[in-house]
Amino acid sequence: MNFIKVSSACPITKVADVSYNIENIKLCIEKALKEKSKMIVFPELSITSYSCGDLFLQKELLNKSLNGIEELCSYSVDKDILIAVGAPYEYNYTLYNCSFVIFKGKLLGIVPKTHIPNYSEFYEKRWFTGAKTMHTDMVNLPFQKSVPFGTNIIFNSGEAKFAFEICEDLWVTIPPSSFLALLGANIIGNLSASNELVSKYYYRKDLVASQSARAICSYVYSSSGVYESTTDLLFSGHLLISENGTILSENERFQRENEIITAIIDLDKLSSERRRNLSYRDNIALFSSPITEVSFTFDSLEIGEFNRYISKHPFVPSREDTRQERCEEILNIQGSALAKRLEHTGAKKVVIGISGGLDSTLALIVAVKTYELLKLPMENIITITMPGFGTTDRTYNNAINLCTKLGTTLKEINIVEACLKHFEDIGHDPSIHDVTYENVQARERTQILMDYANKESAILIGTGDLSELALGWCTYNGDHMSMYSVNCSVPKTLIRYLVQYAAEFKLPGEIGDILMDILYTPVSPELLPKDDKGDIVQKTEDIIGPYELHDFYLYYFVRFGYPKEKIIFLAEQAFKDSYSKDTITKWYEVFIRRFFTQQFKRSALPDGPKVGTVSLSPRGDWRMPSDASFSSFK
Structure with a gap:
């Protein structure tokens, strides 16, 4: 599945006690091995400890340090x-602050620190020199000859390509890891000694996350711990593992035991992001530099327990505070986009078909926000409810009450007689509840909405969402069509939270109560007659499958281009308490079939704003032939 587990470690140390430090480094390695980790990064100068001061100039300490490296090998x-x-290394009578990279008894390479800090509390230039060129030399050590020594070394194990930089290298304007990533490295290790100051924690964490995003890589960061000298500074042992802008794992600082953190890196995700990012590819074309590639092979890439967090709802932030911020931002995007369209067209009114369901409710909430932005009266929002054969009292009453409470201009147009007449016109038996029976109603509603918008010099607001477009769960030239589609890149799983957010924070009270009841109404187009009790018969998710599964498939298929096996595997992890593998596979096959066969509907979509990373606009993010085969993907 192209996953690899990596670790960041902070061992207990004693200043200038190499033997003691080596033993604790070994204990951390043992911990990482039990976790099935394939790479472990230690702090800067961890063999000797970072805070040795002028002891770095003592030949005895340098010799002990090299002996320690040999022992680790x-x-x-x-x-x-x-x-x-991390350890010091003397080369041509010059001392370098280095990362020693070891694998199965062999020293694969030595990477010197490029940027040596000499300001504020740092005065490393008293002892160390920074690497001045990108050239790689071959050096001889007492225990191994011809070891690569330089900054442009990539340690290649196939899909995983490792490179390293040291502490200050990350804090400069253009970190060496930026170049290393362009040269192919996708996992960057940083051996660091970053002292603790008030608020520095937040800056450091943001720096690691943002560098992993810029370089489209995994960034594994390890900093010296509390057992460094506290003569003037305190180090906290901050450990971080990030992937493309997301912190996957982080420790609690100020620990007093040997500590490691681990995370599973998704190499396919990084490859996908690099493939699709044209600016990244353009950067590669602008940059060329000599590179030394050191190849090695792991015995196994088994990761043991799969403990990487996989969200059931990848479109929805898991943290409540972040989710609220996201909802506010999306409503601002939708509302501002609609405001621009109204200003451009000169229209003062909009028409929205209101069903009492989630999608039309969100479109109405967006329209209300837009009219607040433009300082236009709410009665200029013309809401039309169009009861038909399957309309239930619950959805009807919610639609009526919501529009009334919001102060919109409400119209009710029953479509039953018009549909019966149309059945007669086309020779369709109304007792046959097939796709014709359903689509006649959908197109009748759209015709009414379009014509009423013309009558009022208004624009018709589309209500369909991203999930429906992915599955083609819309009637061509029916609810598929509008004059501006505000929900077109909002998936069903996210719409629920947007409506809930509006109920709790934007429209509380009586309107909020109505919104919450809409939220808990089963998703249905209500195109089939209701049952004897007046309840909904046609429940969408009983027919096409759970939207939470389809949104999951959509995210990983479109966003990262994952193959079926990996999407099924990830879904199994995310939904292990909800669905069996057979159920997950069944609905995936439905998703793929519908996604491909319904592309023709997406090829003829009206305008609408992109709000997230996945959009199916034929003018922007998703350009796919309408007649592409799904045989290779099912």
């Missing part, structure tokens, strides 16, 4: 893990 002979450990 011997220790690692049967260890299937890449180890990056």
Whole structure:
């Protein structure tokens, strides 16, 4: 599945006690091996400790440090893990602050620090020199000859390509990791000694996350801990693992034990992002530099327990505070987009078909926000409810009450007689409840809405959402069509939270109560007659499958281009307490078939704003032939 598990570690240290430090480094490696980790990053100068001061100029300490590296190499002979450990290294009578990269008994390379801080509390230039060129030399150590020494080394194990930088390298204007990523590295390790100051934690965390986003990589960060010298500074042992802008794992700082954190990196995700990002590819074309590639092979890429968090609802932020911010932002995007369209056309009125369902409710909420922005009267929002054969009292009353409470101009136009006449015109038996029976109603409603919009010099607001467009769950030239579609890139799973957010924070009280009842009404087009009790018979998710599954498939298929096997695997992890593998596979096959066969509807979509990372606009994000085969994807 192209996952790899990586670790960041902070061992207990004693200043200038190499033997003690080596033993604790080994204990951290053992922990990482039990986690099935394939790479572990230690803090800067962790062999000696960072805060040795002028002791770095003592030959005895430098010799002990090299002996420690040799000991780690011997220790690692049967260890299937890449180890990056910090230590000083003397080359041509010059001292460098380095990352020593070890794998299965061999020193694969030495990466010197490029940027040496010499300001505020840092005065490293007293001892160390920064790497001045991108050239790689071959150096000889007492225990191993011809070891690559340089900044442009990529350690290649196939899909995973590792590279390293050290502390200050991340804090400069253009970090070396930016170039290393352009040269192919997708997992960057940073061996750091970042002291703790008030609020520095937040800056450091943002820096790691943003660099992983800019470089489209995983960034594994390890900083020195509380056992460094506290003569003038305190180090907290901050550990972070980030992937393309997201923090996957982080520790609690100020720990007093050997500590590691681990995370599972999705290499396919990084590859997908790099493939689709044209600016990233253009950067590669502008940058060329000599590179030393060191190849090695893991015995196994088994990751053990799959403990990477997979959200059931990838379109929806898991944290409530973030979710509220996201909802507010989406409503602002939708409302501002509609406001621009109204100003451009000169229209003062809009028409919305209101069913008492989620989608039309969200479109109405957006229209209300737009009219607040433009300072236009709410009665200029013309809401039309069009009861038909399957309309239930619950949806009808919610539609009427919501529009009345919001102060819109409400119209009711019953479509039953018009549909019966149309059945007669086309020779359709109304007792046959087939697709013709359903689509006649959908197109009748759209015709009414379009014509009423013409009558009032208004524009018709579309209500259909991203999930329906992905599945083609809309009537061509029926609810598929409008003059501006505000929900076109909002998936069904997110619409629920948008309506809930509006109920709780934007329109509380009586209107909020109506919105909450709409929220808990089964999703249905209400095109089939209701049952004897007057309840909904036609429940969409009973027919095409759960929207939460379809949104999950849509996200990973369109956003990252994952194959069936990986999407099914991820769905199994996310929904392990909800659906069996057979159920997940069944609805995936429905999704793929419908996604391909219904592209012709998406090829003829009206305008509408993109609000998230996935959009199916034929003019922008998704350009697909209407007659493409799904055989290779099912």
